[in-house]
Amino acid sequence: MLTIGTLAKRTGTKVQTIRYYEQIGLLPEPGRSAGGQRRYGDSELDRLSFVRHARQLGFSLDAIRELLDLSDHPDKSCAEADAIARRQLKQVEQRMARLEALRTELQRMVHECSGGHTADCRVLEVLRDHSECLTDHDEIGA
Numbered sequence: 001m002l003t004i005g006t007l008a009k010r011t012g013t014k015v016q017t018i019r020y021y022e023q024i025g026l027l028p029e030p031g032r033s034a035g036g037q038r039r040y041g042d043s044e045l046d047r048l049s050f051v052r053h054a055r056q057l058g059f060s061l062d063a064i065r066e067l068l069d070l071s072d073h074p075d076k077s078c079a080e081a082d083a084i085a086r087r088q089l090k091q092v093e094q095r096m097a098r099l100e101a102l103r104t105e106l107q108r109m110v111h112e113c114s115g116g117h118t119a120d121c122r123v124l125e126v127l128r129d130h131s132e133c134l135t136d137h138d139e140i141g142a
Contacts (some may be wrong), residue, residue, distance in 0.1 A: 012052065110123070
């Protein structure tokens with residue numbers, strides 16, 4: 001059995017995050033020692049590793065909840081898991097396209113900067129007037 005600190009170290013997850021995952025039901029309420037300390041076994045370690053990896057891949061907590069439910073029912077079709085992963089892939093691709101537009105705009109701003117005085121600074125001009133931008137990046141950083 002693992003303490004919460006050991007579980008945190010083994011998974012690279014903060015103790016507060018583990019407690020939060022317990023509060024929102026992604027992790028089951030752990031058993032307790034006679035002294036009241038949380039105790040975790042291999043199944044909790046595996047589940048937390050699953051959650052952590054899914055978070056690293058950008059899945060929302062709701063999507064992770066769905067994936068965990070599917071994982072808890074091995075007789076279900078994996079079509080639902082595939083659909084969730086495809087949704088995530090689409091979101092990542094959309095973010096990448098927006099980031100590429102940002103990159104293009106920032107490169108243009110920097111390239112057009114003459115390095116003179118701020119009164120004539122192209123970077124500041126573009127930031128003051130969105131119509132000076134060549135790309136549509138309204139959704140990023142809003």
